[in-house]
Amino acid sequence: MDGIRERKAALRQEVLARRDAMGEAERARASLAIADRIDAELVFAPGTIISGFLPIRSELDPRPLMTRLSARGARLCVPAITGGELQFREFLPDVPLEPQGFGTFAPGSGAAVLDPEIMLVPMSAFDARCHRIGYGRGYYDRAIETLNGKGRAPLLAGLAFAVQEVPEVPIEAHDVGLDFIATELAVYRAERKPRGAAPKT
Numbered sequence: 001m002d003g004i005r006e007r008k009a010a011l012r013q014e015v016l017a018r019r020d021a022m023g024e025a026e027r028a029r030a031s032l033a034i035a036d037r038i039d040a041e042l043v044f045a046p047g048t049i050i051s052g053f054l055p056i057r058s059e060l061d062p063r064p065l066m067t068r069l070s071a072r073g074a075r076l077c078v079p080a081i082t083g084g085e086l087q088f089r090e091f092l093p094d095v096p097l098e099p100q101g102f103g104t105f106a107p108g109s110g111a112a113v114l115d116p117e118i119m120l121v122p123m124s125a126f127d128a129r130c131h132r133i134g135y136g137r138g139y140y141d142r143a144i145e146t147l148n149g150k151g152r153a154p155l156l157a158g159l160a161f162a163v164q165e166v167p168e169v170p171i172e173a174h175d176v177g178l179d180f181i182a183t184e185l186a187v188y189r190a191e192r193k194p195r196g197a198a199p200k201t
Contacts, residue, residue, distance in 0.1 A: 004170045008133050011166055015125040015133075018163040020058045027060060030161050033184035035065035038157060041180065041187060044118060046073025051088050051116035051154075053078055056103040060159055062120055066091075077114045079143070080106035086143040088114050102135075115147060118155045121178060126160050130178040130190040131169040144176045155179050162186070 022030075044050070052066040070076055077088040081100045089111035097105040121140055123132040134140055147154055158181035165183070169175075180189045 004172055007170045009136065011169070012124045012133050012136065015164050015166060016058070019124075019161060022058065022161065022163065027058065027161070030184035031061040032064055034060060034159055034161075034182050035062070035068060037182040037184075037187055038065055038120070038159065039068050041182065042069070042118065042155075042157065044072075044074065048074055048118060049077060049114045049116050050074040050118040050120065051077045051079065051114075052091065052120045053122050054097075054105055055122075059122055060161055062122075062159055065120070065159075074118075075114065077112075077116060078106050079104075079139070080109075080111075081139070082109075085146075086139045088116055088143075090114055102137075115150065115152050116154050117152065118157060119144070121156055121158045123158055123160055123164065125164050125166050125169065126158060126178075126181050126188075127166055127169045128188050129169075130158065130181050130188055131171060131175065132158055132160075132178060132181070133166075133169055138174065141174050141176050145174075157182070 050069055052062050055061045066076055076091040078091045079086040080089050081102065089107040091107060095107045095111065098108045100106050121132065124135055125133040144156065156178040158178040160181060160183055162183040162185045177190055180187055
């Protein structure tokens with residue numbers, strides 16, 4: 001177990017250095033290309049609850065994509081960190097944001113708490129099998145497990161730059177694979193049957 005965690009930590013450090021080395025304009029162009037790919041992939045009914053996220057550090061910016069999904073009728077939420085776990089709070093135009101720690105922000109505790117049916121998932125690294133390495137705290141894995149335990153089984157759509165791909169992600173028992181991952185260059189699909197609102201085929 002410790003060996004897997006050490007390998008993950010080494011991959012995380014290596015890949016985040018590659019991501020950090022991307023120029024701001026390059027990241028902006030790639031973020032828009034990823035938005036195009038995800039927007040084309042997702043099929044959902046108006047009112048579907050979709051969780052996005054607000055970018056930290058050199059992360060891709062999903063906000064253009066979130067704007068498109070909202071225009072298609074999605075009900076948006078973003079994660080807040082509360083009690084060491086993620087809580088998905090409704091994200092509305094001009095909603096006041098509060099710092100959450102870890103460099104991110106979210107609506108305050110007065111916002112509606114939602115269970116996403118589709119999740120846009122950030123990551124530090126991924127492989128072509130649609131396994132991801134997060135940031136080492138397990139927030140998303142636990143949140144997905146909680147949703148699955150409630151019978152929600154959201155569709156899991158990963159967003160990453162192409163430079164974040166690695167040959168193979170080491171897997172632990174608690175790790176959750178994604179249904180598909182989009183980069184600015186390609187879409188990777190898991191072999192298992194997608195859950196929830198399916199991507200286009």
